[in-house]
Every structure is written in structure tokens, then in C-alpha cells.
Amino acid sequence: MLSFLNDMPLSLAIGLFVAFAAVIGVVGTRLAHIVDDLADRTGLGEAIAGAVLMGMATSLSGIVLSVSAALRDQPELAMSNALGGIAVQTLFLTAADIAYKRANLEHAAASIGNLMQGTLLLCMLSLLLIGRFSPEVTFWNVHPITPLLFIGYVYGLHLVGKAQANPMWRPSRTRETKVDEPDEQALQQSLTSLWLLFAFLAAILGISGFVLERSASVIAQESGLSQAAVGVLLTSVATSLPELVTTIAAVRRGALTLAVAGIIGGNAFDTLFAAASDIAYRGGSIYHVVPDSVSLWVALSLLMTGVLIMGLIRREEQGPGRIGFESVAIIACYVAGVAMVLFNGSQDAG
Known part of the structure; x- marks a missing residue:
């Protein structure tokens, strides 16, 4: 089976890529409903459930892809998929903002949980940059920043x-603020069946990520695109489809805190793609073998996340085009990043 996936023709690779991207989209829609029900049924609340349950589950396909690429000695693809995914998922919040017609999404979904998740994400991204520019020292081929990423993530969730549980700051309530309140129907559902369905859907996402990595590798080899371009523009978008679908589904369901938390919390978890890829990669520190064009996306993700946090604090009710100023700025940052990737690719080809 593995040899077949490695040696498949370009047309089949493209077909599998499209098919499994569609599978991710369908499964992601259902997953948003399950996580929202679990948030109510377990008492976790939408912010924590979105960050931990939805963030991790929708990230499975991406982490499988990055680790698989690192094991196959493709560190550039592994890291560009991880870092490009963080940027594109932040961009997806603008789609959710557009989908929510009543007000700016960041205005309606402001919460201490989402702000804390955003600052945790800034810290995790900063650790990635420190790893990139620190001395190239490894222990058993693992850079010291890798365990720090895992420790920082767990401690951040604790905070x-x-x-x-004991907020020292609360956002001002307005007529457009959407409060996280339990759904009575969700409280009547079997907790066991919800967990089993959640695990089943998460497993499908993981398998999809494995197939996407194989097909993306073939596309990169046959099309002549660089691994960075494929990772940032292709695999990161495809493996981030669950975040797009679940975020839009959560907004339509009225679970606004869950929608924002799923993206920010998922992004914080996605920084662990790099840590897991460093462990899987046997050529030394993965942070030091990727080109600057990949590290650029860490800086862009820091900028986009900073803008998002400003939006959550500023809480503009209506902005340009009936979306917040932060959505406009995030779109501009992502478009600039894509332009730089394409420019660098053309320079390398020349």
C-alpha cells in the first residue's frame, strides 16, 4: 500500500488530494456539532473545548502529514505545512467574520479564554523563532527547544x-455579545456516544492527512514546485479545511466562542507539529535545515495573531465591508506572504 502511494502517477495523486480534502470538509462539519455538544455535556465550556478538543482533532491530519514528511527526510515540507497551516487558519477567521452578519465576530466572541489562547500562541511562535536562531545543538538528534514547546503548551493550557475559572478581567457585555450557554438538548445526550463519535471522526481526519502527505509529495516531485510552496500553498490549506468548516459550522450554530477558540487553540497546538517533526527527523535539528522562506511564516503568523488579539481587545462592532479592521489586516498579511513565497520560488527557479 505504501509503495503504491509513493509511486502513483500525478493524475491519481491530484485525484486523491481532492477527494480526501473533500472528506476532511465533510467530517469537519459534523465534528463542530459534536465538540459543541461535548462542551455543554462535560462542562468544559466552548473556549477550552474549542482549543483542546476541536483544535487537536482538526489538527490531526496536519500533524500526521508533517511527521510523515519528516520521517521521509522532507523537513521543508513538514515545517512549511505546519507554519503555513497556522497562517491560513488565522485567515479562515475572516471567512467566519464574513459569515456572521450581525456584528464583527471578534466583538461578539470576546472572552478571557480566547485572549489567553492568543497570548499562548504568541509565546509558542516565539519559541519556534528562538529555535531557528539558537545554536544548532541536539541531543539524540532533538533540539532543546522541542521539549520546551511541549512543556510551554501544557503549562499554557493550565493558565x-x-x-x-477565576477571571480577573471580563469583556464588557454589549447587545451583540454572544454568551456561552449550555444547550439543553446536548445535556440529554449520552456522553459515551459523543466521545466515541468524536474519536471516530478524529481518526478519519488523521488517515486523510496521511494520504494527503503522500499525494502532495508526488505533486511536488512531478510539478516542479518547491516543498515550501507545496507545504504553504497546498497541503497547509487542505489539512486546514477542518478548521474552516468547523469554524463556519460553529458560527452558524451560534457557538461563537467555540469558533474563535477552535482557530486560536488549534494554532497553538499546531506549533507542536514542528516539535513532533523535529523528533521524527533524523538529520539533526529540523529548525536549522529549513530555508528562510519557511521561517518567514513564523513571523507572519506572529503578526497576524497580534492583529487578531488587538481585534479581540478593541472589539470594533462594524468595520470595513461589515467586518473588523483585524480581518482586513489579516487578509493583507496572508496575501503578502503568498506573494513572497511565489516570488522566492521564481527567483530560485531562475
Whole structure:
């Protein structure tokens, strides 16, 4: 089976890529409903459930792809998929903002949990940059920044939970603020069946990521595109489809905090793609073998996340085009990043 996926023709690789991207989209829609029900049924709340459950589950396809690429000695694809995914998922919040007609999404979904998740993401991205520019020292082919990423993520979640349990700051309530309230129908559902369905859907996302990695590798080889371009523009978008679908589905369901938390929390978890890829990669520190064009996306993700946090604090009710100023700025940042990737690719080809 593995040899077949490695040696398949370009047409089949493209077909599989499209098919499994569609599978991710369908499964992601259902997953948003399950996580929202689990948030109510378990008492976790939308912010924590979105960050941990939906963030991790929708990231499975991406982490499988990055780790698989690192094992196959494709560090550039592994890291560009991880970092490009963080940027494109932040961009997806603008789609959710457009979908929510009543007000700016960041205005309606402001919460201490989402702000804490955003600052955790800034810290995790900063650690990635520190790893990139620190001395190239490894222990058993693993860079010291890798365990720090895992420790920082777990401790950050602990702080998020404490801040929500005993908040020292609350956003002002307005007529457009959407409060996280339990759904009575969700409280009647079997907790066991919800967990089993959640695990089943998450497994499908993981398998889809494995097939996407194989097909993306073939597309990169046959099309002449660089691994960075394929990772940033192709695989990161495809493996981030669950975030897009679940975020839009959560907005339509009225679970606004869940929608924003799923993106920000998923992005914080996605920084662990790099840590897992460093462990899987046997050629030394993965942070030091990727080109600057990949590291650029860490800086862009830092900028986009900073803008998003400003939007959550500013809470503009209506902005340009009936979306917030942060959505406009995030779109501009992502478009500039894509332009730089394409420009660098053309320079390398020349």
C-alpha cells in the first residue's frame, strides 16, 4: 500500500488530494456539532473545548502529514505545512467574520479564554523563532527547544483554565455579545456516544492527512514546485479545511466562542507539529535545515495573531465591508506572504 502511494502517477495523486480534502470538509462539519455538544455535556465550556478538543482533532491530519514528511527526510515540507497551516487558519477567521452578519465576530466572541489562547500562541511562535536562531545543538538528534514547546503548551493550557475559572478581567457585555450557554438538548445526550463519535471522526481526519502527505509529495516531485510552496500553498490549506468548516459550522450554530477558540487553540497546538517533526527527523535539528522562506511564516503568523488579539481587545462592532479592521489586516498579511513565497520560488527557479 505504501509503495503504491509513493509511486502513483500525478493524475491519481491530484485525484486523491481532492477527494480526501473533500472528506476532511465533510467530517469537519459534523465534528463542530459534536465538540459543541461535548462542551455543554462535560462542562468544559466552548473556549477550552474549542482549543483542546476541536483544535487537536482538526489538527490531526496536519500533524500526521508533517511527521510523515519528516520521517521521509522532507523537513521543508513538514515545517512549511505546519507554519503555513497556522497562517491560513488565522485567515479562515475572516471567512467566519464574513459569515456572521450581525456584528464583527471578534466583538461578539470576546472572552478571557480566547485572549489567553492568543497570548499562548504568541509565546509558542516565539519559541519556534528562538529555535531557528539558537545554536544548532541536539541531543539524540532533538533540539532543546522541542521539549520546551511541549512543556510551554501544557503549562499554557493550565493558565488558560485558571484564568477562566477565576477571571480577573471580563469583556464588557454589549447587545451583540454572544454568551456561552449550555444547550439543553446536548445535556440529554449520552456522553459515551459523543466521545466515541468524536474519536471516530478524529481518526478519519488523521488517515486523510496521511494520504494527503503522500499525494502532495508526488505533486511536488512531478510539478516542479518547491516543498515550501507545496507545504504553504497546498497541503497547509487542505489539512486546514477542518478548521474552516468547523469554524463556519460553529458560527452558524451560534457557538461563537467555540469558533474563535477552535482557530486560536488549534494554532497553538499546531506549533507542536514542528516539535513532533523535529523528533521524527533524523538529520539533526529540523529548525536549522529549513530555508528562510519557511521561517518567514513564523513571523507572519506572529503578526497576524497580534492583529487578531488587538481585534479581540478593541472589539470594533462594524468595520470595513461589515467586518473588523483585524480581518482586513489579516487578509493583507496572508496575501503578502503568498506573494513572497511565489516570488522566492521564481527567483530560485531562475
